[in-house]
Amino acid sequence: MLYALIAGVLFGLYYALIGLGLNLTFGVLRMVNLAHGDFVMIGGFAAVTAFSAWHLHPLWSLVLVAVLIFAVGIALYYVLVPRIAATKDPEMISLVLFFGLSQVIEALAVMRFGNNTQSIYEPVFGKAPVSILGQPFPAVWVVSGLVSLLALLLVYLYLYRTRIGYSTRAVMASREEAEVSGISVHKVSAIAFAIGLGLAAAAGALAPFMLGGITPDLGVGLTITAFAVIVLGSLGNPVGTVAGGLIYGIALMLMQTYLPSWSALLPYLLLLLVLLVKPSGLFGRQVRSA
Amino acid sequence: MLRRRWVDAVVVVVVVLAFVLAPQAYSNETLLFQMMVYIALSQGVNILYGFTGYLPFGYVGFFGIGAYGASLLMLHLNWPPILALLGGGAIAVLLGLVLSPLLRLSGAYFAIASLAASQAVYLIVSNPALQNVTYGPYGIQLVSQFNPTLSYYVMVVILALTVAVVLYIRRSRFGTALQAMRDDPVSAAMAGVPVVRQRTFAWMISAGIAGLVGGAFAWQTSVFYPDAVFSLSISIFAIVFTLFGGAGTLLGPLFGSVVLYGMYNTIGISDPQYFQLIYGLLIILLVLFLPDGAASLLKRRGSHVL
Amino acid sequence: MSSDALLSVVGVEKSFGGFQALRGVNLEVSKGGALGLVGPNGSGKTTLINIISGIYAPTAGKVRFGGQDVTGRLPHQMSHLGVNRTFQVPKPFGSLTVRQNVEVALGHSRRSGRKTDDILAFLDLAELADREAGSLNTAQQKLLDLGRALATDPQLLLVDELGAGLSPADLDLVAEKLNALRRDGITMLVVEHLMGFLGKVTDDVVVMNAGAEIFFGKLEAAAQDPKVVEVFLGG
Structure with a gap:
């Protein structure tokens, strides 16, 4: 029980990291990036490839791929988003568009990497388990948990301690008001969108360990999981995402311990339950009744 | 009004004749059957998306539950295939009813929630713990009921029914109300339209079609694993075919299914990723440049598209 | 409560999360009458219209229509009962x-x-x-x-800023049409910023501020009322 709880916290932090980027994007753009999970997948393949080709440590890959995907994100934003925002129904249009993007990424990944599961099997974080409260955990879980925590902290500092972060929160609160008060909404949104993708890719670099391996079709499931996590913690609220991730992680570990054959159902059931019972999330104020 | 009825009747007859006669000219009956499957499924998506604006990413859930419902009725209760098919359709409608609270969610939430629902149904059906009921991950074998010819013609009937339903919806007050709701649900409610009930009704019709089609697919295929009838790509195909042809019309999704599924069969079967790449790009380009599909090209030139 | 009230709103409150949009609104519209509803932006006029037409359910309070409690009815039900509206x-x-x-x-x-x-x-x-x-x-x-x-x-028509954005000539035309509808027996609740327009189509006005009504009476009297003046000029 204690083991499952601690493991749940470690995985919860990791899932918060996966969800956080999606939530940032949703917060500023009011769009659900259905290709989010595919950027996690890209990060994963990048780490696996860099390790097998140059023996690059996954933590280095994490930093590199996050920066790289951040740059891609900026470009992608300016190519796609202003166009969608100008349409009649940005919410649905963006959903379909990002879905198309997700299909393209998945197809390219199959062409490049094939359909087999790839992973990093060498114990790059050492063989010795790390002991927490007397319970032994694989070192990589602890490292992933800590890295996720660090990333979450950095995002928190960005949002609450920098000028542009302040603007970002203003855009999250109301795009129109922010525009009127002279904030350059596109710049702020592009950066938030790119950070979102960068975070996804960073999480991806740890995915070979935390998710057991990488396949090109990982994207859709991860996007749903990320969506479940952020809906749990309330959409558009980055702090809530951490709570959502923790709940999800602990619930997952408990399921895997006590009901292993049904644990795969968890993200889907959790998502449906929250959407039907309290769509504003467990920690959210009521959103507009749309 | 009378002339419209004639047009409708002619369309249904043409579709039926096309697929009744096609096996004489083209020997790959399986491909023709699957083309009918996708035409019917994209019309099902069309009823929901084209007329209400709700995009069911999880549409395949109804297809899968229909396939399993029909199969299990044949296997466990020895129902004759056609009756079992109807049973599968009914089970899909029931699932639609159970999931109908999802329709209270707004667009993007609904799309993702429906996806989650279909995954949940898949994981339940394929769960090893339910092996005694659903055969779990080991799949279904309907060898004793195998009848490719009869199941082909039953599928023609289902397709004809689907086309007739879409035509009826397009012409009816119900269809106009659905379109009104898609344009503006609040105004529709103030105009006296019971929005949630009408939307639920469309959702259940759409679910029933997928359930019947799923049952027919199971019967025709007769041996399949759960992932074959719950594969997300089935939803995706139906959605892409609809968007490509033009949602909200009858001929758009029909055109989309025939053209794109034909294309899939020439380039896609052995290397599906190439086709996936093409339709992924197609989706992006459509959304950016032709959001109302191929049908809107004709409409722009002033033609009326059925 | 007077017996000839077609619509009565009793102590209606509405909050969205932490924000209280309405803090106990009371008003009545008599059968065949036309009541104006004015107030600064954000004073809750449109929220009130949304509640009467069934788009929101109030957090507290009652809405009565034709003597019947219709609190929390859905929009299409209100429409069937004879309450309808326009949108800002x-x-x-x-x-x-x-x-x-x-x-x-x-x-x-x-x-x-x-x-x-x-x-x-x-x-x-x-x-x-x-x-x-x-x-x-x-x-x-x-x-x-x-x-x-x-x-x-409709027996009751809720008119939400019909005049905004119309040319003066169109305004007169629309006012005339509303008056024609009144002569046909339609009762009205009219939200409007344009006082001239309001004067043409309504008998009395309710002034709202910060989610509550602060004045009821003739439009001309409202202009003299210190509380109203403070809201419009001092705010």
Whole structure:
């Protein structure tokens, strides 16, 4: 029980990291990036490839791929988003568009990497388990948990301690008001969108360990999981995402311990339950009744 | 009004004749059957998306539950295939009813929630713990009921029914109300339209079609694993075919299914990723440049598209 | 409560999360009357209209219509009972024709409606009958909102800033139409910023501020009321 709880916290932090980027994007753009999970997948393949080709440590890959995907994100934003925002129904249009993007990424990944599961099997974080409260955990879980925590902290500092972060929160609160008060909404949104993708890719670099391996079709499931996590913690609220991730992680570990054959159902059931019972999330104020 | 009825009747007859006669000219009956499957499924998506604006990413859930419902009725209760098919359709409608609270969610939430629902149904059906009921991950074998010819013609009937339903919806007050709701649900409610009930009704019709089609697919295929009838790509195909042809019309999704599924069969079967790449790009380009599909090209030139 | 009130709103409150949009509003509209509703932006006028028309359920309080408690009824039920409205930002069925817009409402009305052609003629929309509603200009779309409302044969019409954005000539025309509807026996609650327009179509006004009503009486008297003056000039 204690083991499952601690493991749940470690995985919860990791899932918060996966969800956080999606939530940032949703917060500023009011769009659900259905290709989010595919950027996690890209990060994963990048780490696996860099390790097998140059023996690059996954933590280095994490930093590199996050920066790289951040740059891609900026470009992608300016190519796609202003166009969608100008349409009649940005919410649905963006959903379909990002879905198309997700299909393209998945197809390219199959062409490049094939359909087999790839992973990093060498114990790059050492063989010795790390002991927490007397319970032994694989070192990589602890490292992933800590890295996720660090990333979450950095995002928190960005949002609450920098000028542009302040603007970002203003855009999250109301795009129109922010525009009127002279904030350059596109710049702020592009950066938030790119950070979102960068975070996804960073999480991806740890995915070979935390998710057991990488396949090109990982994207859709991860996007749903990320969506479940952020809906749990309330959409558009980055702090809530951490709570959502923790709940999800602990619930997952408990399921895997006590009901292993049904644990795969968890993200889907959790998502449906929250959407039907309290769509504003467990920690959210009521959103507009749309 | 009378002339419209004639047009409708002619369309249904043409579709039926096309697929009744096609096996004489083209020997790959399986491909023709699957083309009918996708035409019917994209019309099902069309009823929901084209007329209400709700995009069911999880549409395949109804297809899968229909396939399993029909199969299990044949296997466990020895129902004759056609009756079992109807049973599968009914089970899909029931699932639609159970999931109908999802329709209270707004667009993007609904799309993702429906996806989650279909995954949940898949994981339940394929769960090893339910092996005694659903055969779990080991799949279904309907060898004793195998009848490719009869199941082909039953599928023609289902397709004809689907086309007739879409035509009826397009012409009816119900269809106009659905379109009104898609344009503006609040105004529709103030105009006296019971929005949630009408939307639920469309959702259940759409679910029933997928359930019947799923049952027919199971019967025709007769041996399949759960992932074959719950594969997300089935939803995706139906959605892409609809968007490509033009949602909200009858001929758009029909055109989309025939053209794109034909294309899939020439380039896609052995290397599906190439086709996936093409339709992924197609989706992006459509959304950016032709959001109302191929049908809107004709409409722009002033033609009326059925 | 007077016996001839068609609509009474009793202690209605509405909060969205932490924000309290209405803090206990009371008002009555007598049968055949026309009440104006004024107040600064954010004072809760549109929220109140949304509650009366069934789009929101109030957090507390009651809405009575024709002596019946209708609190929390759904919009289509209110429409069937004979309550309808226009919208501040017009909400047409953009992909349907003007005629179809009206026909949808007529087809789902539970009350003895007017004829589509009469409604379109009354609102000067007859020539546009076969145009897609999405292609009309804002003023035309506002009239179409009104037309759709009329198709449901309302006893009570909630008019939400119909005048905003209209030219002075159009304003007079619309005021005239509203007065004609009143003569037909339709009771009205009119939200409006334009006082001249309001003076033409209403008898009394309620002034709202910060989610509560602060004045009830003649429009001219409102201009003299210190509380009202403070809200409009001092705020």
